[in-house]
Amino acid sequence: MKKFLAVLLTGAAVAGVLGGCAGKGGADDKVIKVAASATPHAEILEQAKPALEEKGYQLEVTIFDDYVQPNEVVESGDFDANYFQHIPYLDSFNAEKGTHLVNAGGIHYEPFGIYPGTKSSLGDVAEGDSIAVPNDTTNEARALLLLQDNGLITLKDGAGLEATVNDIVENTYNLEIVELEAAQVPRVVDEVAFVVLNGNYALEAGYSVAKDALAYESSDSEAAKTYVNVIAVKEGSEGADKIKALVEVLKSDAIKSYITENYDGAVIPFA
Template identity: 35%
Template sequence: MKRLRLPFMSMIAAIVILAVAGCAKPAETKTAAPAGQTPAASSQAAPSNPAGEKAKLKVGISAGVEEDIWKKVKEVAAKDNLEIEIVTFNDYIQPNKALADGQLDANAFQHEPYLNQFKADNKLDIVKLANTLNFPIGLYSKKIKNVSEIKEGDELGLPNDPTNGARALILFERAGLIKLKEGVGVKATVRDIVDNPKKLKFKELEAPFIPKALPDLTAAVINTNYAVDNGFVPTKDAIFIEPKDSPWVNLIAVRTADKDKPVFQRLVKAYHSDEVKKFVVDKYGSFIVPSW
């Protein structure tokens, strides 16, 4: 398994137009190309190999819990003569940029609202290929055991990217802590809070760093992959959690020009296999839901 390293963090900062980042170790920053290697041009075409022919795809994923799942996908794909090279990232910015730039053939780390917002903001020509998993997010705390213990003036943390921030606000509303402007849905921001009876404060943070900031907050919404990677068991440790039928389903994304190539149908076939579904249900069934 390969981890990418980017020397140009200043560029990453420049493209982050999120408000203040469905789910990794914040101490290490990943990069978009291996040291000494020139990134591939965005026009580089992915292979179009038909069924049975030997082929290889490079897929970017989030570090943490999904690594084990993709190892299983890789194992299944190999039976179809499809080699998958897994590249891990510790943030939600680089995988889409690396895909658009041709450094990856596909990525799998985000839900559709995030993809749609990110590609619109950054003018990227990438699209959804297929559904993967649903990671219901939860509200966690080091200080309290129940949402009812949240007091007037307490500070709550949430991801600072638009879609996961909206998802967190919807969770706060479901927990009875706030009320959002009617109809805002997945575009909700803290400015759309129309009722905040406990005068709660909201701290927007990059998603990978929220677990480390948790001791300084009353509670915070943490994406499931980061929660698991920091030792939490969502069904046990979350003081409030999304229902398992939450609409925030993760997906595989590819460049638009590649979406109909046969090799990607082989990738989907491997991911949507009975072997992968059984692996997910047996190992993570309490907090990850296969969505195919």
């Protein structure tokens, strides 16, 4: 999921969105109102409309530019679901705001990858090489787990998604892990052997995730399972027929193919 920047919608836009949601019951049972981020979430939802129409549902997608209101409008019942966030953010939001939102289905994840710096193959790693990683807690842990998955380091048991460089117990090549603010990592590609980036920073740096990543998080990795972007609904609504239909379509082979063909590996369908 994209970095959480709270960019508020204008008052007029908010009024238009919320004002258009009045009235429930009856025909609304066949209307699915979803709040979403523009990319890739709303784009993926647009692809789901024809299949949902075949099932008798009308999908209405409203784009939000912040990461607070999509949860608030689902909590209030003005929207049926949202699609923009991963589970750790959902859990944090519930704890902080006292909301009652739950995961109705995981749809995609945006993988971390190892990219070339001064070296173009992990097979060329040598004693004392340096690797740049993001320094914030969540992203650093994902980077270190990816390095471990590719045999470059070993972390202590149980470090998981809270791992830091202090949890490295084996470092065969005596690699120097260079910790930088995430946005700075792409800027040191000429100074380190490899860099570890999440999808959006890789794209901004001009990397093709599919073509340039030397390795990236697999769909069955701990990070992918944890940071999968989900359809979130108010607790108790996850069993509703229209929510089941929405998730079923979004997890269909047709939508998986769309994601695979259009996002250059920066977005990957969740198994």
